[in-house]
Amino acid sequence: MGLPRFGRPKNGDELSSNLFVANCGAAVGISNDDIVSVFSKFGELNGVYAADDSGTRVIVSYSEVCSAQSALMALHGQPCPQLGGRSLYIRYSVLQPNPQELLQAVDSRPWNCLAKRRVQHYGYEFCYDIRNVNTKRCLGDLPSFLSPILERISSCPAFKNVDPDSIVLDQLTVNEYPPGVGLSPHIDTHSAFEDLIFSLSLAGPCIMEFRRYEDGDWRPKVASSTVTKGESPEDGSNCIKKAIYLPPRSLVLLSGEGRYAWHHYIPHHKIDKVNDRVIRRASRRVSFTLRKVRAGLCKCEFPQYCDSQR
Ligand SMILES: O=C(O)CCC(=O)C(=O)O
Numbered sequence: 657m658g659l660p661r662f663g664r665p666k667n668g669d670e671l672s673s674n675l676f677v678a679n680c681g682a683a684v685g686i687s688n689d690d691i692v693s694v695f696s697k698f699g700e701l702n703g704v705y706a707a708d709d710s711g712t713r714v715i716v717s718y719s720e721v722c723s724a725q726s727a728l729m730a731l732h733g734q735p736c737p738q739l740g741g742r743s744l745y746i747r748y749s750v751l752q753p754n755p756q757e758l759l760q761a762v763d764s765r766p767w768n769c770l771a772k773r774r775v776q777h778y779g780y781e782f783c784y785d786i787r788n789v790n791t792k793r794c795l796g797d798l799p800s801f802l803s804p805i806l807e808r809i810s811s812c813p814a815f816k817n818v819d820p821d822s823i824v825l826d827q828l829t830v831n832e833y834p835p836g837v838g839l840s841p842h843i844d845t846h847s848a849f850e851d852l853i854f855s856l857s858l859a860g861p862c863i864m865e866f867r868r869y870e871d872g873d874w875r876p877k878v879a880s881s882t883v884t885k886g887e888s889p890e891d892g893s894n895c896i897k898k899a900i901y902l903p904p905r906s907l908v909l910l911s912g913e914g915r916y917a918w919h920h921y922i923p924h925h926k927i928d929k930v931n932d933r934v935i936r937r938a939s940r941r942v943s944f945t946l947r948k949v950r951a952g953l954c955k956c957e958f959p960q961y962c963d964s965q966r
């Protein structure tokens with residue numbers, strides 16, 4: 657899979673557990689051991705990597721963001737006596753997930769075939785018959801190919817004030833949709849997962865529609881054989897709708913009302929209309945849905961949609 661790829665954070669205040677360090681490296685007489693000995697004073701290191709072929713720029717990767725923060729504050733712009741008095745230039749650097757590598761990683765693992773799409777589950781299996789996870793059977797830790805994504809999520813400034821535990825995600829469902837295949841309107845079972853649900857789109861785009869049904873569901877309250885026009889998921893005339901476009905490499909986050917009270921739905925279309933543009937679905941869309949399995953009962957403010965409160 658090659659060396660990890662790092663880049664400048666897009667968002668100016670994005671912290672990271674990785675530092676880009678310039679004026680430092682073999683070409684200016686500083687060995688990797690010297691770098692490790694200076695930077696390891698601030699916390700546990702994952703490694704030191706060449707940032708490019710210059711021999712003067714390295715990436716110092718820590719296990720914890722706070723270690724990187726302390727090292728940056730102490731060492732940036734200061735002559736460093738242990739490194740021959742050189743002044744280091746330091747900034748944060750983020751691990752960049754490589755979409756091709758993520759797709760190769762899942763394609764090298766076995767897929768489970770559902771009627772119209774293929775899925776993989778990591779952490780815990782999601783059982784479609786009960787719309788819940790089997791918490792008694794842990795499938796193990798999330799795979800290492802997810803690390804760059806998990807790191808980007810945990811270092812995102814939007815989560816500066818959230819309980820850090822709420823973004824320790826432990827369940828991944830990978831969905832592969834052929835063109836024309838979508839997903840019926842649903843709310844992820846409240847008792848199965850915590851509040852934050854992330855979905856990363858890869859390979860191809862789609863529209864995700866959000867629907868708020870006042871009576872709780874799109875399904876008729878009578879036997880399904882009597883479904884009439886106006887009660888199919890396609891129709892959706894008895895709800896408020898909002899749609900968002902999910903291009904490849906975008907990450908959508910469902911939380912609060914959007915996670916607990918709105919159905920999400922991927923229309924079974926080969927073509928989507930986005931404003932006035934017509935967007936053709938690619939040969940496939942692969943999504944990585946990341947969630948945290950719920951430990952107790954859901955206590956959300958939307959009891960009409962909540963299986964824990966019914
Ligand atoms: O494909 C997606 O982005 C969403 C998948 C989803 O909603 C689910 O697995 O519950």
Ligand SMILES: [Fe+2]
Binds near residue numbers: 920
């Ligand atoms: Fe879902």
